[in-house]
Amino acid sequence: MTDLLEMPIHLNTKRRILHIDMDAFYAQIEMRDNPAYRTVPLVLAHDPRQTGGRGVVATANYLARELGVHSAMSAAEALKLAPHAVFVTPDFQKYRRVSQELHQIFKRYTQKIEPIAFDEAYLDITDISENHEMAVALAHELQQVIYDELGLTSSVGVSFNKFLAKLASEHNKPSGFTVINEEDIRPFLDELPIQDIRGVGKKTAEQMIQSGINTGADLYAVSQSDLANKFGKSGYIFYERIRGVDNRPVMWQRERKSLGKERTYGPFLDTEQAVLDELKSLSQQLTDTLIKARLHGKTLVLKLRDSEFNTETRRETMDDFLPNDSQEIYRIAQDIFEGLGGYQQPIRLLGLTMTNLAAMTFENIVLNLYE
Template sequence: MDAFYASVEQRDFPEYRGVPLVVGGMPEGRGGVVATASYEARKFGVRSAMPSKQALQLCPHAIFVKPRFAAYKEVSQKIREIFSRYTDLIEPLSLDEAYLDVTHDKLNIGSAIEIAQQIKQAIKDELNLTASAGVSINKFVAKIASDIKKPDGLTFIGPSYIEGFMENLPVEKFYGVGKVTAGKMKKQGLFTGADLKKLSEREMTDRFGKAGSFYYNIVRGIDNREVQPHRETKSMGAEDTFAYDLTTEGEMHSELEKIAKTVHERLLKYQLKGRTITLKIKYNDFRQITRSLSIPKNINDTATILNTTKKLLATTDVENSKIRLLGITLSNFLPVETKAKLKTDQLSLFEI
């Protein structure tokens, strides 16, 4: 979807249309973070994950609104319903993005490009929103293609064009290559896919670890990952960026309690229990650390989550800290087959 949160706000509220709009934390106080920005705001350099105060400096006349996640989730569900008319192989990445495998399309259209056009038109007609699509032979190339002609774009990269396309692609445009890795690559004289292609797979793994093998393949247009309609959840959590820096242990414990309750509610909703609890801390200088602890049994209760994160917090330099963000994540969940077995075992206790 194109600037999804901002586009929904502009659709629902006429006063936001045609003006720079920022969805996210407010710039007042210490300021929040931009979730997304309308294309009118992006012209001024406003981008997702940017501090809201910086966004305001770049675009002083921008309108800031808080996210309405319930509204976005409802729209996202309607988009998925449109997808499901064409295929059952849908892998959601977020509320506004998904992979679709249309090798065997339900309507027997026979053309991935035509299917993409129909989906885009249905989203526009039924939801009054625009989407951009990328069409290719695998997930990686399709993902990159979807970003090329935004907004309201459709890009097809056929098999014979893939290698040439990847060779000309700047390393920072490779999906999965973040700012840190891109910087590391450039320091080594690697600026494009063609530069990466000169390295052997061994050289890639020596320089970039396990990800090196992935980079080695994708620069050649090779990505054998299947579209997974039912991806198993690996972790679940919540975090909060505060209007003002937390400086006392009491303030930190109070915020951790709120976050722990949110995590607990999400775990209950998805019937998940895990053994590894991770505390994320971002300081006022944007330095970030994580601390994790695995416990013997699977849990999802607020008390255990909170007490464990307090212990993890105590292992850091609490007294001399100024904290702008705290997050809690639970992972190391029971395998699906184990959960099913436990459920069956529990039911058998009540048989007569």
């Protein structure tokens, strides 16, 4: 029997965090763009009558949901539940476009955006709201601007951390607006069925229910050491969450214009091979940095300075983002070097920079088939 140390916890109420979640995003976009879909159950899936019953539901509007249709069920099953529903094949390119428009709106307010899905993000607005009231007003405004400009409703949660903000946005959908203040923590969390507490997986929930922990209030009553004994590291997290504590930062990406690696050499690089070897090493370093920063770029810039202090830069721009692959970057660096005339005299400085950058966090979000 291990005796576990009690870890003190601290409820930080200083931050101001929003969770914004678009309501039935794909279905809402289709309804916006086609008024005929607004008054009927709408299912986003290939029509099972045309596919011989194959296909799954990506999402459905609220009228279809009332009939029991939900994401990830087979289209054939959806048709049984909602025989008069309209089936529309999802247009993911369109949803991606709208998602980008949504992010453009977020960016007018803050760069501190953590995208969770196409239609869902955390925003840290601590810096741009002097106090909690301002944060609430700003969240209201943002929800309204999204509606005015995109014609789409969203559900917004406001609190001082991600866990509570998400809980708030889920509280009242669609078109919800929920604020969780410190005094709201217990009423909110105590009533929650254990499986609705984020971070408690299906298996853990079963385990908890078996030991009589059915609600948030039950979980709150369990000591930290008991939780740690039973659930290990997660036990500590449950102990924190059920007290409304969540210190995870909003993982945002600072907008950068370029990212580069530069080196000066003494002694100078005095053979072509030495230059190419260094370019290879710089390509590797640049690639590693790009991957770490979750960025990719379209333009590679080579800078070189020779022993006479002549400096030259030359760039190559691609139509599309370059893969973060050191061999590919090296190949282009080599091309640029050749374009500059190759090795002519000793080199004292080499630099390799990627510009025209974009965050990969957003680009790389896998299209979620199911909302």
